[in-house]
Amino acid sequence: MGRTSDAKNKILSAAHTLFEQRGYSALGVAEICKAAGVPKGSFYYFFDSKETLALAVIDEHWATEQRGWERILRSDADPLERLRQLFEATEATQRAAQDNCGTVVGCMLGNLSLEMSNQADAVRGRLQEIFEAQVELVEVVIIAARERGEVTVADTHDAAQSMVAQLEGQVLFAKLYNNPSRLNRLWPSCLALLGVSKSQVPVKA
Amino acid sequence: MGRTSDAKNKILSAAHTLFEQRGYSALGVAEICKAAGVPKGSFYYFFDSKETLALAVIDEHWATEQRGWERILRSDADPLERLRQLFEATEATQRAAQDNCGTVVGCMLGNLSLEMSNQADAVRGRLQEIFEAQVELVEVVIIAARERGEVTVADTHDAAQSMVAQLEGQVLFAKLYNNPSRLNRLWPSCLALLGVSKSQVPVKA
Known part of the structure; x- marks a missing residue:
């Protein structure tokens, strides 16, 4: 699985949109990954947690x-x-x-x-x-x-x-x-x- | 099970404290009921949903x-x-x-x-x-x-x-x-x- 900075940018972009529209608590990592179109493993390669x-x-x-x-x-x-x-x-x-x-x-x-x-x-x-x-x-x-x-x-x-x-x-x-x-x-x-x-x-x- | 207005007040009071401290999305009905000390059945007797x-x-x-x-x-x-x-x-x-x-x-x-x-x-x-x-x-x-x-x-x-x-x-x-x-x-x-x-x-x- 390629873990490129492209995946990181996709996660950041999807999270930005979702945080603006629905706040922080309402979201789970799985939903953010789904919106970003990246596997959950990629998320934890780039970020320790939802707070990070x-x-x-x-x-x-x-x-x-x-x-x-x-x-x-x-x-x-x-x-x-x-x-x-x-x-x-x-x-x-x-x-x-x-x-x-x-x-x-x-x-x-x-x-x-x-x-x-x-x-x-x-x-x-x-x-x-x-x-x-x-x-x-x-x-x-x-x-x-x-x-x-x-x-x-x-x-x-x-x-x-x-x-x-x-x-x-x-x-x-x-x-x-x-x-x-x-x-x-x-x-x-x-x-x-x-x-x-x-x-x-x-x-x- | 007695569903008195006391249970309703306990739910309202617990939810008020929790909403003030942690917002709305972070909370589930189960957690509100636990904090209020009332069974989940009582919640749905008084309220249709968390939004209500x-x-x-x-x-x-x-x-x-x-x-x-x-x-x-x-x-x-x-x-x-x-x-x-x-x-x-x-x-x-x-x-x-x-x-x-x-x-x-x-x-x-x-x-x-x-x-x-x-x-x-x-x-x-x-x-x-x-x-x-x-x-x-x-x-x-x-x-x-x-x-x-x-x-x-x-x-x-x-x-x-x-x-x-x-x-x-x-x-x-x-x-x-x-x-x-x-x-x-x-x-x-x-x-x-x-x-x-x-x-x-x-x-x-």
Whole structure:
């Protein structure tokens, strides 16, 4: 039996889709292997356990998402415009998922935070690191906006955490109501959380 | 075999604890019955399925929580003070759960929204109704604050939704970091979302 990296990729891809659609606990290794079209022996050649697989899926998911966040948040657009683009991209991602599989899948990292953090310390630790990285990426932009006198927040770290919390909360409702348009409230909420007066709101280019 | 309402209550109570700690998919009916100390036959006397049980647990959970929200949000305290008390109570609830079982359990309604809404239409519908009720309860208070000139939001419904989303997002992080203190950011975020200037913040009685 050939155990190529192709089999590993098939397992990762199938698990990613299944975790997004149905969560972690509902799935067994046999079902993941069946969806991936690989024998169960291959699974245990690449992964010690379902939890090890979950960590790999989380890392791969965040690696892709991180590239997207960095591309937007480290661009040379004005700081507030970068934040607006992040929310626009978030809504577009959820809309694409809905078009592809019929339902808003939400944020896999948020889904797994609620489902697994009390039950798997390694997963909890990894998800904490990822959300800290998100907060840092956002905070750098808030600091840049504050240096330009565009936002009035006293504590940029708290503000960044509130923004990421707002994003997770609104994605939860986008999933519950199966409605990506819920996410168009992220931008006005962000401006309010940053203390931006309406006259300072950048006009979309 | 006596099938008293006592057995039903034992099942509801055991399921509530288990759903909060481990979610829905990870549990089987046999395990719930074992934790409740009732035979499996009793389960199917009272409930058609695990999903029917989940709906009953959700209803019972919200009935209790709703009484708490109404007591606080319909009191004769000043409107903004009522919102502050709601966040204080939310933090106290998560802290008590952590003291009792070692971990922040989060919001069972939010947990089940992410875990089940794509998989069980009846559960999705019930959770939508509950979150709409939460938004309505909060909106009435925001309207009262606006009538007193204390908040500047244009759309009170959007503001109430953003506040409930902020609450769910911060509860997610309180659970992920197993740290109820995360929730002390709810009050300043609420003031920002409502456009309350610092000079207008009510002093705690």
